[in-house]
Every structure is written in structure tokens, then in C-alpha cells.
Amino acid sequence: MYNPKSHKAEEFICHQEVLDTLEYAKNNKDNLEVVNKILEKARLKKGLTHREAAVLLDCDIPEKVEEIYALAREIKQDYYGNRIVLFAPLYLSNYCVNGCVYCPYHLKNKHIPRKKLTQEEIRQEVTALQDMGHKRLAIESGEDPVNNPIEYILDSIKTIYDVKHKNGSIRRVNVNIAATTVENYKKLHDAGIGTYILFQETYNKESYEKLHPTGPKHNYAYHTEAMDRAMEAGIDDVSLGVLFGLELYRYEFAALLMHAEHLEAAFGVGPHAISVPRIKHADDIDPDTFDNGIDDDTFAKIVACIRIATPYVGMIISTRESKECRERLLSLGVSQISGGSKTSVGGYFKPMPDSEDSAQFDVSDRRPLDEVIKWLMELGYLPSFCTSCYRQGRTGDRFMEICKSQQIHNFCEPNAIMTLKEYLEDYASDETKAVGEKIIQKELQTIKDERIKNIVTENLKKIEQGGRDFKF
Numbered sequence: 001m002y003n004p005k006s007h008k009a010e011e012f013i014c015h016q017e018v019l020d021t022l023e024y025a026k027n028n029k030d031n032l033e034v035v036n037k038i039l040e041k042a043r044l045k046k047g048l049t050h051r052e053a054a055v056l057l058d059c060d061i062p063e064k065v066e067e068i069y070a071l072a073r074e075i076k077q078d079y080y081g082n083r084i085v086l087f088a089p090l091y092l093s094n095y096c097v098n099g100c101v102y103c104p105y106h107l108k109n110k111h112i113p114r115k116k117l118t119q120e121e122i123r124q125e126v127t128a129l130q131d132m133g134h135k136r137l138a139i140e141s142g143e144d145p146v147n148n149p150i151e152y153i154l155d156s157i158k159t160i161y162d163v164k165h166k167n168g169s170i171r172r173v174n175v176n177i178a179a180t181t182v183e184n185y186k187k188l189h190d191a192g193i194g195t196y197i198l199f200q201e202t203y204n205k206e207s208y209e210k211l212h213p214t215g216p217k218h219n220y221a222y223h224t225e226a227m228d229r230a231m232e233a234g235i236d237d238v239s240l241g242v243l244f245g246l247e248l249y250r251y252e253f254a255a256l257l258m259h260a261e262h263l264e265a266a267f268g269v270g271p272h273a274i275s276v277p278r279i280k281h282a283d284d285i286d287p288d289t290f291d292n293g294i295d296d297d298t299f300a301k302i303v304a305c306i307r308i309a310t311p312y313v314g315m316i317i318s319t320r321e322s323k324e325c326r327e328r329l330l331s332l333g334v335s336q337i338s339g340g341s342k343t344s345v346g347g348y349f350k351p352m353p354d355s356e357d358s359a360q361f362d363v364s365d366r367r368p369l370d371e372v373i374k375w376l377m378e379l380g381y382l383p384s385f386c387t388s389c390y391r392q393g394r395t396g397d398r399f400m401e402i403c404k405s406q407q408i409h410n411f412c413e414p415n416a417i418m419t420l421k422e423y424l425e426d427y428a429s430d431e432t433k434a435v436g437e438k439i440i441q442k443e444l445q446t447i448k449d450e451r452i453k454n455i456v457t458e459n460l461k462k463i464e465q466g467g468r469d470f471k472f
């Protein structure tokens, strides 16, 4: 029985409700009256239900598809302005006891070099990341209670926050580790993490069990209910995602939105962000062996429909995708991207030759961070290294309230400008700095509140004189 308030996976991601949604979408995708009514609601920019969004995703009437894209762009602009937040993944350990068939870390892979960073090696990685200009990391680890117990993750978080190299510091650590207990989530919360990230991989239980044949991750309910436990433990910023390519995308799309609705219904706060990874080649993994791969056009439509259905939710795209693909998705709804990423354990301090590499998947966008920043600015975006919201206590429902009322601009815009200035002073090449100074002047003019504009102008001067970490 479908029940968005239930804490049971099979009730809030009810298989029958997903099937009924797909049927509803199929029956209405050409019904102009229904499609127009949904678009009318979407134009209010307060979001859509999973059923309504599924109709838009299925609809292929050319003029309506154009309307969908135009609306996604408009919502993106309204909620996020030109800002794009930057982060980098940091792989701690690729020891893993699971049997995920799409991931090269699976237990049976005997030839991938296994590596777990020591605390000293983490310091080296973080120093290298700070030297690039990063302020926000997502730590990644395989699941292995012996090699990567929660204590190891907690020690690592502490080490990361403690590294202060030149003007650098990591101000927000997001955590992507396997589903765990309420007790462990409490420990992560106490360690001061930003967002807890966990990809569902697939919401289809039958496929999920086949794709995760062995190991603790095999347990569909435990994995699907992880965000409930995280929220129960006090982590109110959680990030959802599916690995597109594993299952039929329409199924994943509807279920992903049902998961977001569930968090809102059960905890009063939806997900902080949604990631949209696609399966990639990696070591012994060939993405062509999975039947449900999606092309770039379908991918773009998924992103646009997520943006329309959940206007206030951040959307993340990684370097799994190429420069061209990222460029297209940025305008349609993506608000956060990684840059200069390495997906191998220890890849930042000491890049490895391919034969010794422990990479989790191939990276498509291999440009250094400085190039990514310059490219973003040339496209008219304002790269942001801001980490302020969670450090100022704007998390969970407090964040969502500010976001839904679109007041977030008052914080994010000045913070983006000031953190970009820090980046330009400390890390940018001359060329990037020249482009960046112009962007800062242009964006400064968009701050409507004169008082805030004056404070930012003062702070920009102070940053030139060596001051750091100004924030609203």
C-alpha cells in the first residue's frame, strides 16, 4: 500500500504506485489538456508531484518539450541565479565487501589495486586539493567494516577539517558512505558533516537485488530506508541519486521523486540535493553490458523535469560527464559540479599510471579546476566556493524555508562573490583572474540591497589585503 509517510521502503517507494504512475504518464502524454494543466501548475514554480512530472517526462509533443526546457531554465535562474557551486570527491578507501555488479570495487575484483589512505596520506591529498582552491569535499569510501569502520571515517573527517595550508581550508565535508545505523549517523552528525549522500542506484527492488547479489548492500530495505535513519539521527541535509543506466529511467525518475516526497511528508524537509550520475566504464566494468543506458537528449529531459518538479533542490553533476554534456545541463537545472576530480584513492597528491590506478570510474571531464572556473565564467556563470549555509545553521527545514521563499539569493549571491574573490587571489591563473574580476564587478551590481552591497565591496577590499572567510 503506497504511503509517503511510512518509514517502510516498500510503502514509500511502492512498486505498484510507480507502475501506476508510468501507466498514467503513458495515457496522458499526448493529452494536451492534462499536459497544459501540469505546465500551468509548474509555472507557479513550487514543484510537481511524481505523477505530474512523469507526464512531462513522457510527453514528446515538440512545442511542449520546448516549454518544458524553457521553464526549467527560468526556474534555474530564479532559484540559483548564475551561481554554480564547486566541489571535489576525495576517495579514502576502495576496500569493499559488496558485490555491486556495476562497480569495480566489488569484492571479487582481485586485480584492482586496493588502497586505504592513512591519516598522513589524507593530509597530503587535502593539501593538494586546497592548492587547487577547493573548499568543499565529498568523501567516498567502499563498504568494509574491518578496513573502513566508522571510526576511520570519523578520524578522516577530523583530519580533513584540521588541515590548514597557506590560505586554504576545507570548510564543508559531505559524506558518501554505505547505509549505516542511526548510532553511526549520529556520530557523523557530531563530526560536523555537511550533506550525507547515498545513491539508491536503482529503486526497483527486483533489479536492486540482482545488481547487489552479495554483501550488506544486498538488503534493499536497509539501503532505501537509510535517509530515514540519517534524519532520525539529526542529519537534515541528505542527498539522493540513482545510477542511470541500471534500470528503466522512467521508473527511476518517478521513484526518485517519490523518495523526495517521502522525506518531505515524513520529516517536513525534502532532500538537499539530487545527483544524476550515469554508469561509466571502469576497470572490469563495461557500461554496454547494461541495457538501460540513456542518451544525452533523454538525460537532458530528466534534468529539466527534476528541476521543474523540485525547484528548491540542488542538482549535482560530476566529471563522469563531458564538458559538452555538463554545459547543456547547467542551464537546465544543475547547480553544483565537481571539478579537477580524481576518482582513485590517493589520486590528487600522486597521480598514478593507468596500470596501477584504483579509479572507481573513468572521468570524462579531465580539465584542471582553474580551466573549469574560467569556462564557467565565460559561459556567464558565477562559480561559488561558498560553504556558509550549514556553518551558519541554515540546514534542513530552515534552509528549505529560505530557499522556497527565494530569499536564498540574499545569502548565496554575496557569498559566491566573496569566495570567488578568494579563489582569484589565492589560486587562479592570470587569465582566469582577469575574467573573474569582470564577473565580480558585474554580479556586484545585481545585489539589490545597498547595505549588503556595501559590506561585500568592503570585504572584497579586505580579501585583497589578506582577509579570508567572510560570509553571510
Ligand code: SAM
Binding pocket: 102, 103, 104, 140, 141, 142, 143, 176, 177, 178, 179, 198, 199, 201, 217, 242, 243, 277, 278, 279, 280, 281, 282, 285, 320, 360, 361
Ligand atoms: N560505497 C558507498 C555505497 O555503498 O553507497 C558509496 C560510495 S561509491 C564510491 C559512490 C557511487 O559511485 C555509488 O553509489 C555508485 O552510484 C557510483 N558508481 C559505482 N560504479 C560506477 C560506475 N561504473 N560508473 C559510474 N558511477 C559508479
